[in-house]
Amino acid sequence: MVMTTAKNTLTKFLVTLVLVTLAVASTGCKTGVNRSLRVSDGETVDGGMNTVNGSVRIGRDATVGGTSRSVNGSISVGEGSKVGSLSTVNGSIDIDESVTVDGDLGSVNGSVESGRGSKIDGDVSTVNGRLQFDDTEIRGRLTTHNGSVTLRGGRLRKDIIIEGRQGIGRSRKLAIKILDGAIVEGNIIVEDEDRDVTVYLENGGEVQGEIRGAEVAS
Numbered sequence: 001m002v003m004t005t006a007k008n009t010l011t012k013f014l015v016t017l018v019l020v021t022l023a024v025a026s027t028g029c030k031t032g033v034n035r036s037l038r039v040s041d042g043e044t045v046d047g048g049m050n051t052v053n054g055s056v057r058i059g060r061d062a063t064v065g066g067t068s069r070s071v072n073g074s075i076s077v078g079e080g081s082k083v084g085s086l087s088t089v090n091g092s093i094d095i096d097e098s099v100t101v102d103g104d105l106g107s108v109n110g111s112v113e114s115g116r117g118s119k120i121d122g123d124v125s126t127v128n129g130r131l132q133f134d135d136t137e138i139r140g141r142l143t144t145h146n147g148s149v150t151l152r153g154g155r156l157r158k159d160i161i162i163e164g165r166q167g168i169g170r171s172r173k174l175a176i177k178i179l180d181g182a183i184v185e186g187n188i189i190v191e192d193e194d195r196d197v198t199v200y201l202e203n204g205g206e207v208q209g210e211i212r213g214a215e216v217a218s
Contacts, residue, residue: 029066039064048084058083148175151182159186162197172196178205190214
């Protein structure tokens with residue numbers, strides 16, 4: 001059932017990407033097939049960035065008003081930029097320092113990371129990829145199936161949710177590290193009873209809610 005849900009989600013993502021590409025004339029989005037897309041330092045793009053088989057590179061102090069998506073490629077955002085939601089199927093999402101994300105972040109097969117002073121207004125999710133944030137404020141929740149979670153400083157307003165494992169041979173073990181004064185205002189919830197999840201609270205890391213289905217390292 002979990003695998004079927006993931007496939008349905010991926011299918012919906014691809015359909016949405018095609019529809020967005022077809023509507024590019026009226027939305028002002030940048031699109032590409034078999035090529036990467038770039039936004040220069042300081043540039044403003046009113047729409048989003050959508051590509052198949054290519055990466056999305058957003059420079060420093062840039063503004064991208066719409067959602068940026070890639071099917072097979074990574075997404076990076078330079079220091080001080082403001083962007084909308086970011087999502088990729090096969091690729092990582094790498095956010096530099098002092099970036100504002102007005103929306104969600106999502107990767108199926110790839111990590112999601114952000115630098116110091118960044119702010120994320122939505123949810124963050126991966127299927128197979130680590131979640132790692134340095135001194136970042138996240139207003140939504142973090143969700144993953146097979147990825148580790150590391151918060152160094154910063155604040156998470158909602159929950160960390162570990163959903164059921166996906167894929168043959170995936171490890172039962174998974175680590176959640178709340179470090180260096182990071183605060184999780186919500187809960188840590190492990191939905192898979194067969195998962196071996198350990199929560200590490202170090203150097204002032206704190207979970208204000210409940211920890212369910214995971215062991216706290218002593």
